[in-house]
Amino acid sequence: MKQGEIPVQSGCEYKQTEEIRIASLYPSLQRYGRFLAQNKWDGDDIAQEAVFRAFCAYKPCSINQALLKKIAYNCWMDTVRKRKREQLIEQPEQEGKETKQKNSGLVDHLLSQLTLKQAVIFALKEGFQYKSKEIAEIMQTTEFAVKSSLNRARKQLNHPETDERKVTFTNEEEERVFQFLQESLATEDPSILLKAIPTLHSLKSQAVSKPVLSVKQAPSNTLCMAA
Template sequence: MKVQKLYPGLKRYSYFLTKNKWDAEDLMQETFFKAIKYYHSSEISSALLNKIAYHQWIDTVKKRKLEVVNTVEDEGKEDNVRKTDRIIDLVKLLVSNLTPKQAAIFILKEAFSYQSNEIADLLDTTEMAVKSTLHRAKKRLKTDTSLQSIDSFWQEEEREILYNSLYQSLQADDPVVLIDCISTLHLLAEPQQKHSNSPLNMYSMAA
């Protein structure tokens, strides 16, 4: 009977802590449960119930905050996984369909917003050549390029180097790795196939 008389006071205090009736009701139940479990009925008072309710609510708030943090972290991890998958798909697309120079220029321009004159300085070429190469790269990505092989532009070792550089720069959102790679790759220099006037070699010289 004594515990029942304390009910209205605990109800008001629980609502004061939680600011809504659903949490208040849950808090009251938890408080009464702990009071009956750990204390003799003669020890239970309004002050004791309020103390138990206060600490119980603090624990509840902390638990909820932790759940929110964990949820955000999990979503962040999922976002990172999705980002990695998108980057891998993009890099595979570039090295499979573009020449080394086209891939490098495309990423510098489209991913890192470099100006054509800045890219020209990096590649030791002209601004007009950069714009022309970028145009061809976009065209190749939009159309079926299966009849126009680009294997002759690539050496396997350098393909791997550029692939890794593109991936690392995109993953870190920092072009430094790619820029450092440009200075070391011979494939990004002026094309070597200059002895034939065939359509493919003319394309090579423009790549």
């Protein structure tokens, strides 16, 4: 090589030089990533992803600190948006599980303190806001009998004579009542319970063959019941 000539790097040497240059930018990029994420693990992931995206989209000679930080910021925004989408998907599922557990405990409480008839009447009144006269038509009994049943149910729930016991089913029908009550309250759809009433032998003498009343929607606070 003559004096004054600039040595020409081979492709391999040039690549190594650029990689060394970009590697020198990494510590600053890593600190920036941790600043964005406010934790070490996510910050390091952001820095690594930014370098990967930079190599995929740009020539090594055009990669600099400003570009890497811009890519890192976009990586973090993508991560934030992804997590928000996941939360929106998971939230209804979680709420559904919590609602099911809540309603299951509520029905347990009703059946641990009340008879099957009282539990059904109480759910129609307090859970779905049916009037006593409407419940009497559904149960094919008198309005006085419904009011008496509700009065006894409220007294028992407010001042139980015995401690709440674990609900155990002595027959298949009790289990069916539990399921119908739970499903109706969970879906806020009384039609599930109304359609089942005529099939329940313990209520058969009081049930109409087909409910003639309009189906009501349950209020948001499904049962206004004293603990």
